[in-house]
Amino acid sequence: MASTIERGAPPNALGSNMSLKKALSAASPLSLRIVAECPVTKARACDLILPHAAVSTPVFMPVGTQGTLKGITVDQLEGLGCQICLGNTYHLGMRPGPDLIEKASGLHGFMNWKKNLLTDSGGFQMVSLVELSEVTEDGVKFKSPYDGKEILLSPEKSISIQNSLGSDIMMQLDDVVSSTVTGPRVEEAMHRSIRWLDRCIAANKNPDRQNLFAIIQGGLNAELRKKCLEEMTQRDVPGFAIGGLSGGEEKDDFWRMVTLSTDHLPREKPRYLMGVGYAVDLVVCVALGCDMFDCVFPTRTARFGSALVPWGSLQVKHKQYAKDLQPIDPDCHCPTCRRHSRAYLHALFKNDTAAMHHITIHNISYQLTLMRSVRQSIVEKRFPEFIQAFMKRMFPSPDQYPSWAVDALTSVNIKLE
Amino acid sequence: MAGSKMKLELSRVVQGKGRLGVLKGLGRTGQHSLKIPGCLLYTHFGSVPHLTQDTLHTMRDLPSVTQVTLSTIAEHQEVLEEFKDGFRKFAGLHDTVLYCSLHDPATSCPTGHTTNKTVSVWGSGGRIELTAAKFMALQRTIQPDWYQSMADGETWLSDTSRKRVRKSVDRTLAHLDECLLVHKNSQEFEGAEILGVVEGGDILEERLRSARETAKRPVGGFCLDGFQAGSMDQALRTQLINAVTKELPEDKPRLLQGVGQPDEVLACVGAGVDLFEAFFPFQVTERGCALCFSFDISPDPERAGSAPSTVLELEQERDAPVEAQQNGDNMVDGQTQMTSFEMNLKDKRYQDDFRPLVEGCGCYCCRNHKRAYLHHLLVTNELLAGVLLMIHNTAHYQGFFSALREALATDKLDLLQRRVLSKGDRPGGKSE
Numbered sequence: 030m031a032s033t034i035e036r037g038a039p040p041n042a043l044g045s046n047m048s049l050k051k052a053l054s055a056a057s058p059l060s061l062r063i064v065a066e067c068p069v070t071k072a073r074a075c076d077l078i079l080p081h082a083a084v085s086t087p088v089f090m091p092v093g094t095q096g097t098l099k100g101i102t103v104d105q106l107e108g109l110g111c112q113i114c115l116g117n118t119y120h121l122g123m124r125p126g127p128d129l130i131e132k133a134s135g136l137h138g139f140m141n142w143k144k145n146l147l148t149d150s151g152g153f154q155m156v157s158l159v160e161l162s163e164v165t166e167d168g169v170k171f172k173s174p175y176d177g178k179e180i181l182l183s184p185e186k187s188i189s190i191q192n193s194l195g196s197d198i199m200m201q202l203d204d205v206v207s208s209t210v211t212g213p214r215v216e217e218a219m220h221r222s223i224r225w226l227d228r229c230i231a232a233n234k235n236p237d238r239q240n241l242f243a244i245i246q247g248g249l250n251a252e253l254r255k256k257c258l259e260e261m262t263q264r265d266v267p268g269f270a271i272g273g274l275s276g277g278e279e280k281d282d283f284w285r286m287v288t289l290s291t292d293h294l295p296r297e298k299p300r301y302l303m304g305v306g307y308a309v310d311l312v313v314c315v316a317l318g319c320d321m322f323d324c325v326f327p328t329r330t331a332r333f334g335s336a337l338v339p340w341g342s343l344q345v346k347h348k349q350y351a352k353d354l355q356p357i358d359p360d361c362h363c364p365t366c367r368r369h370s371r372a373y374l375h376a377l378f379k380n381d382t383a384a385m386h387h388i389t390i391h392n393i394s395y396q397l398t399l400m401r402s403v404r405q406s407i408v409e410k411r412f413p414e415f416i417q418a419f420m421k422r423m424f425p426s427p428d429q430y431p432s433w434a435v436d437a438l439t440s441v442n443i444k445l446e
Numbered sequence: 447m448a449g450s451k452m453k454l455e456l457s458r459v460v461q462g463k464g465r466l467g468v469l470k471g472l473g474r475t476g477q478h479s480l481k482i483p484g485c486l487l488y489t490h491f492g493s494v495p496h497l498t499q500d501t502l503h504t505m506r507d508l509p510s511v512t513q514v515t516l517s518t519i520a521e522h523q524e525v526l527e528e529f530k531d532g533f534r535k536f537a538g539l540h541d542t543v544l545y546c547s548l549h550d551p552a553t554s555c556p557t558g559h560t561t562n563k564t565v566s567v568w569g570s571g572g573r574i575e576l577t578a579a580k581f582m583a584l585q586r587t588i589q590p591d592w593y594q595s596m597a598d599g600e601t602w603l604s605d606t607s608r609k610r611v612r613k614s615v616d617r618t619l620a621h622l623d624e625c626l627l628v629h630k631n632s633q634e635f636e637g638a639e640i641l642g643v644v645e646g647g648d649i650l651e652e653r654l655r656s657a658r659e660t661a662k663r664p665v666g667g668f669c670l671d672g673f674q675a676g677s678m679d680q681a682l683r684t685q686l687i688n689a690v691t692k693e694l695p696e697d698k699p700r701l702l703q704g705v706g707q708p709d710e711v712l713a714c715v716g717a718g719v720d721l722f723e724a725f726f727p728f729q730v731t732e733r734g735c736a737l738c739f740s741f742d743i744s745p746d747p748e749r750a751g752s753a754p755s756t757v758l759e760l761e762q763e764r765d766a767p768v769e770a771q772q773n774g775d776n777m778v779d780g781q782t783q784m785t786s787f788e789m790n791l792k793d794k795r796y797q798d799d800f801r802p803l804v805e806g807c808g809c810y811c812c813r814n815h816k817r818a819y820l821h822h823l824l825v826t827n828e829l830l831a832g833v834l835l836m837i838h839n840t841a842h843y844q845g846f847f848s849a850l851r852e853a854l855a856t857d858k859l860d861l862l863q864r865r866v867l868s869k870g871d872r873p874g875g876k877s878e
Contacts, residue, residue, distance in 0.1 A: 095822070095823075095826045095828055096819070096822065097823060097828050097830040098830075099829045099830070100496075100829035100830055100833060101830070102500075102501060102810070102814075102830065102833060102834070103814070104500075104504075104810075104814075105498075105500055108500070120826075124822065124825065124826055125797065125818070125822045129797070129798055129818065132800070133800060133818065133819075139818075139822075140819065141814045141815055141819075351522075351524075352524065352525045352528055354529060364498065364499070365498075368499060368538040369538045370538075372525050372529075372536070373536055373537055376491060376522050376525070377490075377491055377492075377493055379491075379518075379570040379571075380490040380491035380493070380518050380570065381490040381491065381493050381495055381496070382495075382496055382829060382832065383490075383493045383494075383495065383496055383498055384493075385829070386498050386829070386833070390498065390500075
């Protein structure tokens with residue numbers, strides 16, 4: 030039951046040259062083929078065709094904030110099977126700046142990454158990193174941390190930078206409110222995000238090769254979320270993100286907002302849940318119908334010596350591993366586990382930064398392998414069994430299953446054993 | 447004495463220029479070889495700094511001998527004892543000869559802790575005092591193919607007295623005898639080689655005494671200690687090394703410790719040195735710089751442009767040495783200074799420079815990335831900067847040694863010397 034939705038530029042937006050028109054619409058920037066849908070949950074496995082490669086979903090996208098995945102070469106990342114990674118518009122817009130990246134043939138050329146790139150809008154970092162930011166209808170105003178100059182990040186500016194970066198998927202500038210905030214500010218932010226979406230769509234200079242995703246806002250308020258979904262799904266965008274979550278809200282609220290969003294999002298477009306990357310969250314949110322995920326956690330935690338394993342995590346720097354001659358995960362096939370023991374990595378942490386790179390490689394491999402296994406089980410119609418086995422391995426006993434996960438899975442017909 | 451298959455085959459010895467040859471039969475199984483003049487692979491605990499095996503093996507023709515230092519391994523004796531199969535296997539190194547030195551050549555070692563019977567090394571957990579017995583117990587767990595004998599090398603400070611230098615020679619010989627006694631009586635050292643350490647500071651007669659006495663012992667080769675950067679100027683260093691190597695047998699390798707700058711390498715090869723520790727590319731990496739000196743000695747400038755190890759349009763890239771910011775936390779003063787052999791990629795002029803670090807360089811970094819990207823990684827303190835610079839600097843340094851051997855073989859040492867030392871415009875060099 031595969032369905033394909035091709036997305037191209039509107040014909041009249043192109044030049045008068047017929048052959049050019051044809052060439053561009055043939056190379057449409059995004060198509061989604063649903064390979065399999067889980068008969069029990071809302072999970073699906075898709076092939077997401079993007080300008081630089083096909084992406085198998087569900088997919089975890091590692092974050093390469095400043096045009097690099099910390100300590101890892103692009104060949105290593107590609108070697109792990111990564112088909113899409115992130116760059117941050119705020120950081121890259123500051124250093125080295127959009128002009129320079131444009132000269133380097135975009136972020137792909139600048140970092141020499143051959144696969145797909147997704148860039149955020151820059152708005153989230155501005156609100157989270159820069160103290161002096163003020164949100165008005167024009168955009169987000171902030172003081173540059175480098176020269177103190179006041180800068181306005183408008184929807185147009187964000188898209189202009191992302192056009193320079195040349196990412197395969199761009200994110201709209203949204204009005205981000207902390208997920209723990211309630212009241213009229215949430216509603217204002219939701220409406221503003223819709224208005225800003227329209228401005229972003231109008232500002233996109235490269236609709237033929239850069240996909241712009243809308244971001245669903247509305248905080249933890251179901252009515253506001255629904256309203257936002259209703260409005261945004263009327264726009265002709267190639268994909269949707271679920272935003273404003275993973276910001277310290279209760280997990281009970283989190284999963285309800287996720288499942289409400291996927292209930293209202295069109296089946297034929299990709300759904301990207303922003304900022305989610307813990308293994309349990311990934312598996313549950315795939316069951317709730319999400320296709321794409323990103324998070325700095327797996328790579329950041331790696332640099333502190335925390336290796337992800339099917340039973341949670343393993344703190345390589347802890348003394349208990351000083352004489353442990355097993356690999357991090359005996360069943361893992363990543364370059365780190367194929368060659369090195371916990372004891373060697375433990376000792377190497379005292380001697381060289383390469384120790385961090387080893388764990389980073391392992392953690393990216395863990396995330397990508399997890400998602401490949403999830404996909405495989407969806408394709409083979411055994412995703413419910415996969416979830417059972419996954420949870421059993423992750424937690425010492427069923428009474429330690431987080432209640433939100435149990436509830437979320439129950440809502441999609443999975444009763445954890 | 448355990449039998450070893452190591453054999454030095456000299457193909458050319460040019461007086462005052464250097465020795466060209468191959469060390470064959472290396473390793474306990476004897477299947478490795480190493481061309482001389484050459485350098486070892488510098489590591490931190492068996493890992494080339496910043497690199498994983500994947501990134502390391504983007505380079506071809508890596509040295510067949512990997513250097514590890516006792517200072518970093520000593521505190522891990524317990525786990526190595528339990529492991530039983532030696533450090534090489536513990537570190538996930540497979541196909542390499544393992545050489546264990548006492549100290550890290552890129553790290554300064556506090557003085558004042560040696561005694562008649564002991565030498566101290568500094569690991570991440572602090573000082574570890576070694577007697578010859580403890581030293582040998584450690585080597586037994588490490589299972590190196592070559593190892594530096596325990597030595598008192600505390601003579602590199604400029605105000606070291608003659609009496610102290612004499613003591614260092616005496617102690618080092620005594621340590622060597624003790625090590626050799628254990629070495630020849632232990633099954634575990636079958637096929638392994640001890641390198642005897644020549645001390646003597648800056649005193650010629652002590653240098654000669656140390657060389658002669660060490661040469662009488664059944665050692666596999668020689669470490670020339672106490673010549674490191676900061677200890678003496680190159681003229682004195684060359685003079686002393688010349689005198690020392692005349693006392694050493696022709697058929698055994700001479701490894702010079704703590705010297706790595708290309709001009710100094712050339713001078714020391716001329717004085718009879720065969721092997722160097724490759725810590726210099728690491729130091730260059732730590733200050734955010736890329737090696738870019740020329741070592742092109744091909745006769746035809748046209749052909750030169752396409753040769754993989756050729757360096758074009760270098761001279762205008764070289765920066766005036768300035769004090770570079772130091773990333774490493776443990777370097778000897780005077781070694782962190784930028785040299786004239788490198789370019790400082792943090793400099794703003796590289797911000798929009800879309801050329802590879804060195805035109806024509808075949809390393810992973812130069813094949814895939816531009817100066818502007820490296821500049822960006824450095825100003826944003828990204829870890830990948832160290833990875834890419836270490837790859838390039840290691841490859842460039844290996845290329846230099848390869849050119850050095852070619853120059854020895856084809857009588858072009860003078861040309862190489864001019865290239866390496868050249869500043870300003872260079873004939874035959876293209877500018878873009």
